[in-house]
Amino acid sequence: MPKYGIIGTIIARHKKDPSRLIELMRDVQKEVGYISPEAIAAIAEKLGLSTADVAGVATFYHFFSTAPAGKYAVYLNTNIAAVLKGRAEIAAAFEKETGVKFGQTTPDGLIGLHETSCIGMNDQEPSVIINGVVVTKLTKSKVKELVAAMKAGRDIRTLVKKYGDGANQSRLIRAMVVNNIRKKGPVLFAPFKPGSAIKRAVTWTPEDVIAEIKRSNLLGRGGAGFPTGLKWEFCAREKSERHYVVCNADEGEPGTFKDRVILTELPVLLFEGMAIAGYAVGATEGIFYLRAEYAYLKPYLENILETLRKKNILGKNVAGKRGFNFDIVLKMGAGAYICGEESALLESAEGKRGEPRDRPPFPVQYGYLGYPTTVNNVETLCAAARILEKGAGWFKTMGTPKSAGTKLLSVSGDCKKPGVYEVEFGLTVKKLLEMAGVRDAQAVQVGGPSGNCISRSQFDRKICFEDLPTGGSIIIIGPGRDLFEVIHNFMDFFVEESCGWCVPCRTGNVLLKKKLEKITSGRGTDKDLAEIVAWGKIIKAMSRCGLGQTSANPILTTLLNFRHLYEAKINKDLDFISLFDLEAAIQPAASVTGQKLAEVHHE
Amino acid sequence: MNKIIFKIDGKECFAEPGQTIMEAALENGVYIPSLCRAENITPAGSCRICTVRVDGKYMAACTQPVANGMSVENKAADLEDMRKSLIEMLFVEGNHMCPTCEKSGNCELQALAYRYQMLVPRFPYQFPVRTIEPAGPKLLLEHNRCIQCLRCVRQVKSKDGRHVFGILHRSKKRKIGVDHGLAAALTDKTAKEAMDLCPVGALLKKEVGFVVPIGKRKFDKKPIGSEFDK
Numbered sequence: 053m054p055k056y057g058i059i060g061t062i063i064a065r066h067k068k069d070p071s072r073l074i075e076l077m078r079d080v081q082k083e084v085g086y087i088s089p090e091a092i093a094a095i096a097e098k099l100g101l102s103t104a105d106v107a108g109v110a111t112f113y114h115f116f117s118t119a120p121a122g123k124y125a126v127y128l129n130t131n132i133a134a135v136l137k138g139r140a141e142i143a144a145a146f147e148k149e150t151g152v153k154f155g156q157t158t159p160d161g162l163i164g165l166h167e168t169s170c171i172g173m174n175d176q177e178p179s180v181i182i183n184g185v186v187v188t189k190l191t192k193s194k195v196k197e198l199v200a201a202m203k204a205g206r207d208i209r210t211l212v213k214k215y216g217d218g219a220n221q222s223r224l225i226r227a228m229v230v231n232n233i234r235k236k237g238p239v240l241f242a243p244f245k246p247g248s249a250i251k252r253a254v255t256w257t258p259e260d261v262i263a264e265i266k267r268s269n270l271l272g273r274g275g276a277g278f279p280t281g282l283k284w285e286f287c288a289r290e291k292s293e294r295h296y297v298v299c300n301a302d303e304g305e306p307g308t309f310k311d312r313v314i315l316t317e318l319p320v321l322l323f324e325g326m327a328i329a330g331y332a333v334g335a336t337e338g339i340f341y342l343r344a345e346y347a348y349l350k351p352y353l354e355n356i357l358e359t360l361r362k363k364n365i366l367g368k369n370v371a372g373k374r375g376f377n378f379d380i381v382l383k384m385g386a387g388a389y390i391c392g393e394e395s396a397l398l399e400s401a402e403g404k405r406g407e408p409r410d411r412p413p414f415p416v417q418y419g420y421l422g423y424p425t426t427v428n429n430v431e432t433l434c435a436a437a438r439i440l441e442k443g444a445g446w447f448k449t450m451g452t453p454k455s456a457g458t459k460l461l462s463v464s465g466d467c468k469k470p471g472v473y474e475v476e477f478g479l480t481v482k483k484l485l486e487m488a489g490v491r492d493a494q495a496v497q498v499g500g501p502s503g504n505c506i507s508r509s510q511f512d513r514k515i516c517f518e519d520l521p522t523g524g525s526i527i528i529i530g531p532g533r534d535l536f537e538v539i540h541n542f543m544d545f546f547v548e549e550s551c552g553w554c555v556p557c558r559t560g561n562v563l564l565k566k567k568l569e570k571i572t573s574g575r576g577t578d579k580d581l582a583e584i585v586a587w588g589k590i591i592k593a594m595s596r597c598g599l600g601q602t603s604a605n606p607i608l609t610t611l612l613n614f615r616h617l618y619e620a621k622i623n624k625d626l627d628f629i630s631l632f633d634l635e636a637a638i639q640p641a642a643s644v645t646g647q648k649l650a651e652v653h654h655e
Numbered sequence: 656m657n658k659i660i661f662k663i664d665g666k667e668c669f670a671e672p673g674q675t676i677m678e679a680a681l682e683n684g685v686y687i688p689s690l691c692r693a694e695n696i697t698p699a700g701s702c703r704i705c706t707v708r709v710d711g712k713y714m715a716a717c718t719q720p721v722a723n724g725m726s727v728e729n730k731a732a733d734l735e736d737m738r739k740s741l742i743e744m745l746f747v748e749g750n751h752m753c754p755t756c757e758k759s760g761n762c763e764l765q766a767l768a769y770r771y772q773m774l775v776p777r778f779p780y781q782f783p784v785r786t787i788e789p790a791g792p793k794l795l796l797e798h799n800r801c802i803q804c805l806r807c808v809r810q811v812k813s814k815d816g817r818h819v820f821g822i823l824h825r826s827k828k829r830k831i832g833v834d835h836g837l838a839a840a841l842t843d844k845t846a847k848e849a850m851d852l853c854p855v856g857a858l859l860k861k862e863v864g865f866v867v868p869i870g871k872r873k874f875d876k877k878p879i880g881s882e883f884d885k
Contacts, residue, residue, distance in 0.1 A: 096834070102813075104821025104832040111824045388825075405822065410700045410718040552803070552829030554703050555741050559748040562827050563778050583777075590737050593713045594703045631779050 056094040058083055063098045070099050071421070073109055073403030074386050077116055078344075085161075086120045105404075112405040112551075114168045114387030115344045122157045122164025124202045127181040130167050130548075131306050132541045133174040133464045133527060142178045145192045149199035163202050169389055169545060170306040171345040174464035174527070175232045175471050182208045184347050186229055219316045224352035231313050232471025235487065237458040238450065239438050240431070240474050246320045249437035250365055253328045254373035261332045262288060265436055268444035269456040273431035274300060274392070275499060275523030276598070280436060283426050286416040287333040290424035297329040297338040298420055298427040299380075300397055304343060304389040305500035306545060307525030310460035311430040313472045315342075315349050318434060319356045320365075323380060325433030327370055328440055330378040333426050338380040341401050344387045354382055389549035393597055394427040396551070407551045408597040431460055431524070451477035455516035459524065463488050465497075466530030477516040484526065485511065492531045495614070500525035501542035502602035505535075507613045535610060535617055536572045542606035543568060550599060557600030560591035566631075568607060575629045576622040585611060661725040663707075676716035676727060677705055686883035687729055688738060688770065690745075690763055690854055691804035692717045699805045702745075704738050704767070735771070742767050743776035748827070750785065750799040751855075757864050758856030760872025764802060765855075766879035783827075790820075791838030793846035794858055798830055801857035811849045813837045819849075831857075 056063070059080060066076040073095070080091050087110040096103040110116050115127070128134075128143060147153055150163045157164035173179035176188040185208040187198065201211050215221040216230035233241065253261055266281030287295060299322070303311040314322060326338045342350065357380055360366045370376045383401050390396045391406040398420050400406035419425020428436075435457055439447045448456045455477035461484065464470045468489030475484065481496055497505050498515065499522035506513065506520070513520050529538055543565040552558040567584045570576055588604030595601050611618055623629060635649055642649055659670040663685045670679035675698065680687050690702040698717040705716040708728040716727075728734060745751075745764060753759050785798040807820045808831065819841065823832040841849065843860075850860045869875070 100815075100817070102817040102819065102821055102834040102837060104823075104834040104837075105818055107832050108821040108823055390825075405825075407822075410698070410715070412720060548826055550826045552825045552827065553699075554701050555744050555748075555802075556703055558803075558827060558829065559744040559781075562781070563744070563747070566779065587740075587778075590740050594706050594737055594741060596700055596703065596715070 056090070059091045059094045060098075063095060068098050069403075070101060071401075071403045073099070073106070074113075074400060075384055076403075077110060078384055078386060081116055081121070085123065086117045088118075092118075108405050109403070112388065113344070113385070114166075116386055117164075117166075120157055120161050120164070121166065123162050124182055124208065125164045125166060127166045127168045127171070128154070129169060129171045129173075129177075129179065130541070130544065131170040131174060131177065132538055133307060134177040134179070135537070135541055136465055136529075136533070137177040139178045141192060142190050142195060145195040146199065149196055163199070168345075168387060169549060170304060170308075172303060172309040172312045172343070173229065174307050174309055174462060174525075176230060177464075181345065185209055185212065186227055186348055187211070188228055188230075219352070222352060224355050225316070225349060227348050229312070229316075229348075231316060233313060233317070234463070234469050234471040235473040235475065237474030237476070239447070239458045240314065240318065240321075240434055240460060242438075244318070244321050244438075244441075247324070247363065247365055247371065249321070249441040250324045250327050250331075250371045253331055253440040254371045254376060258288065258332045258334065261328065261440065264444050265332070265439060268439045268447045269454070270432065270435055270439060270447070271455065271517060272429055273435065273459065273523065274303075274429035275305065275502075275521065277517045277521055280428065280432055283416060283428070284329060284332045286414075287419075287424045287426040290417055292424050294337075294423045295333045295335040296420040296423050296425040297326050297333060297335045298394075298398065298401065298415075298425055299326050299338065299340045299430060299433055300392065300394060300427055301346070301430050302341055302343040302385055302392045302397060303430070303523070304392045305502065305523050305525050306542070307462060307464055307497065307500045307527045308523055309462045309464075310472050310524045312346060312349075314430050314434060314460070315346060315353065319353055320360065321434045321437050322430055323357065323360055324365060325428075325435075325437035326380055327365060327378050328437055329426060329428060329433060331370070331373075331376055333424070335426075336377050336379070338378065339401055339420060340380050340382045341385060341391075341397055342382060343385045343391075347384060350382065350384070357382065388551075389545075390551045390597075390599055393599065396597070397427060398425065405551070407553050408599075410596070429523075452514070452516045452518060454518045459515065459522070461515070461522070461526050462524045463526045463528070465526075465528035466490070466493065466533070467528045475515070478514050480512050480514055481506065481520070482511040484515065485528070488528065490528055493528050494531045494533060495529040495535060495538075495610075497525070497527040497529065497538070498522050500527070501545055501606050502598070503605065503609075505538075505606065505609045505613060510613065535614060536568075536621075539568065539606045539610055540565075540572070543603075546599065546603035546606075550603070554594075554596040554600065556591045556594040557596065557603065560587065560595075560600070561603050564588060564591065564604060564607060570631055571618065571621055574621060574623075575631070575633070576618075577626055577629055578622060578624070579628060581611070581618055581622060659721055659723045661721055661723065661727065663727045664730050670721045674721050676707060676714075676719050676721045676725075679721045680716060680727075680729070684883060685729065686880045687716045688767055688880060689717055690767065690802065691806065693806050693810070693852060693854075696806060696809050699809060701803060701805055702741065704741050706734070706738065708734055739771040739773060740777065742771055742773060743778055745802050746773070747776050747778045747780045748783070749801065750782065756800065756856040757859055758800075758853075760867075760869050760875045762856060762874070763854035763879060766874040769874070770879055785830075788833065789835075790833045790858070791835065791841050791846070793841050793843060793861055794838065794849060795861055796831060796833060797857050797859060800855045801831055802855055803829065803831065804854055806852050806854065807831065807849055807858055810852055811841075811845070813840060
């Protein structure tokens with residue numbers, strides 16, 4: 053046994069490589085149950101790091117804990133779709149059955165209840181992840197069954213009795229997750245012959261591959277919409293001994309789950325897309341960064357990579373192209389929304405806290421380990437492979453003048469047919485709602501919390517970069533819902549997921565949320581409405597990265613599109629109401645002494 | 656290499672390629688307020704107080720390279736108010752009691768609050784529960800006053816280059832962490848340097864205090880940025 057016992061073994065397994073710190077810690081978390089102070093000290097010593105830095109990584113990610121997380125670590129997500137589908141009841145059932153609250157572990161260390169952000173299962177909520185196993189569509193009785201099984205010491209995998217459709221049934225996945233592919237389009241979900249894209253690409257020069265992508269007008273599918281061809285060109289132009297391709301499979305925007313379906317059903321198309329990107333920018337290595345929530349797909353995806361090596365779609369002289377060597381390494385995340393931001397993702401892939409970098413330099417100049425890197429979304433790489441297979445001209449026949457091709461939409465919330473829809477850009481929201489079997493939506497959240505909340509009068513608007521851009525998240529809010537519940541949920545999400553690096557995002561969002569609470573509790577005035585807009589603008593302007601630059605959107609877009617709801621909450625006859633609520637403040641004291649509020653508090 | 660010519664609030668300025676807006680501004684005698692920035696340390700862009708506006712876009716002057724023909728807005732009234740709001744955010748997110756603070760008069764946060772004539776913050780005080788922690792035998796880490804500028808994280812290192820200070824947690828729970836083993840090796844000299852590096856009273860040298868009386872300290876004599884004000 054090496055020094056430090058099991059922790060020493062794990063450190064050795066990862067070759068004392070600091071860039072593998074996340075993988076190493078994932079193993080410690082899994083095998084020891086938490087990142088103990090002893091583990092932090094041992095890792096720091098062996099890897100030549102400061103314990104402050106190691107503890108920094110251990111305390112950054114949702115799926116790491118510095119206290120025992122339970123032999124069974126239950127992660128229930130806080131996403132609004134789960135809330136709409138009865139999350140509160142499920143949470144209460146877990147607490148009742150285990151006897152502990154969320155954030156706690158049972159005294160015997162058996163079951164830990166934890167909260168996390170969106171786990172990419174919006175179309176089958178409420179869902180939990182228990183020891184990496186996804187359990188979907190929970191009911192109170194299922195929770196009872198789950199907890200009983202945990203108390204009996206059973207393997208969670210044995211509780212998954214019915215597998216989902218398609219590859220979810222494959223030997224290496226065996227998940228109860230369902231794909232919910234509602235509409236297949238001509239780009240992503242059309243039949244694909246493995247190898248056809250990369251084989252065609254390597255008959256061209258890398259410059260011509262980039263030119264073809266540029267001609268296609270392919271824009272990044274993660275939401276920001278940066279031209280993919282241009283990104284590849286910038287990266288290829290940088291003089292360096294090495295270049296990297298990084299696939300961003302960390303879809304964390306609440307409500308998006310389309311990459312989950314691509315990874316399950318179209319991994320070959322995706323990995324071919326990575327190889328094509330590698331060929332274009334001159335990379336020999338690709339990093340596939342997979343969000344921790346999708347760890348259940350890891351063995352399956354690693355097996356696909358191995359198959360592709362055997363088929364010469366990866367490895368030496370790829371697709372028969374002499375001198376073009378390219379392989380893909382799978383790296384895991386550990387739960388953090390911010391890691392979907394490309395520079396934060398690179399930090400995380402290097403084994404650090406997933407905090408964004410200052411730009412410039414951009415990743416195409418200074419990316420993974422400092423080398424020029426193109427970071428592309430899963431769906432973007434798939435579309436790129438299709439473009440190389442079928443041509444830019446074909447691709448441009450679909451969509452709108454500025455948004456070519458199709459888009460995968462993840463539709464969830466109050467609708468009959470939640471799931472993935474591949475539609476041409478330019479589709480109206482109204483048409484999408486019809487497809488999803490929605491007749492009476494009150495509001496539609498386009499692009500997740502960081503996007504835009506639109507009202508009925510705007511349902512003729514089009515989903516495309518010219519009008520309503522989206523990374524794919526579409527959450528439908530039905531007529532009977534309290535929209536403020538949705539807005540509060542989104543603000544809680546941003547407060548929780550802010551990395552805290554910069555002041556406006558770290559503190560501004562907390563202040564914004566408190567202001568919103570003041571208004572919705574009926575203590576707001578016109579002045580509060582004016583202030584919440586002003587504060588939102590400050591946070592947008594002064595924040596360091598996209599998170600803080602969009603975190604005020606749930607409030608700002610609803611104030612624009614649903615102002616009457618706010619107006620109905622505020623006091624019109626008063627100029628000012630103090631934030632300090634005297635009655636609430638003396639309530640605890642009054643309840644201890646048994647006095648009525650009126651007896652303690654005299655006007 | 657050719658000189659870069661650019662403007663700050665209409666004033667013609669010159670810069671070397673590769674310089675940030677902040678570096679170029681200071682060389683041209685233009686003051687851009689900042690808190691997290693310190694001489695000879697890689698910028699972190701964490702306080703955002705040096706945010707300027709170029710073509711309607713907001714950017715941190717400490718991290719943004721200056722470019723030829725740039726027209727930088729630095730003193731626009733709305734921009735100055737947003738900077739002031741960040742200072743106010745810092746006051747409400749922590750627990751800052753200037754009259755009892757060893758750093759009063761040497762504190763850059765306090766000095767900027769005076770410069771921006773902050774009376775009462777526009778935001779409600781958060782009164783967070785924070786602790787005081789030893790950082791080796793020579794230093795105290797006063798979390799109540801920490802503004803997470805990351806100067807100590809970036810600059811204070813052991814002889815073999817490891818960070819004495821790190822960052823723990825995220826969101827509003829985020830705070831500075833200490834490698835207690837490495838902190839134990841700090842000498843009187845390096846501990847004093849760490850304290851002087853801290854813009855506020857979060858890192859304090861133990862067993863000394865109020866050697867220079869309040870009223871006779873750095874910013875008591877010369878308000879922050881005053882050397883640039885004509």
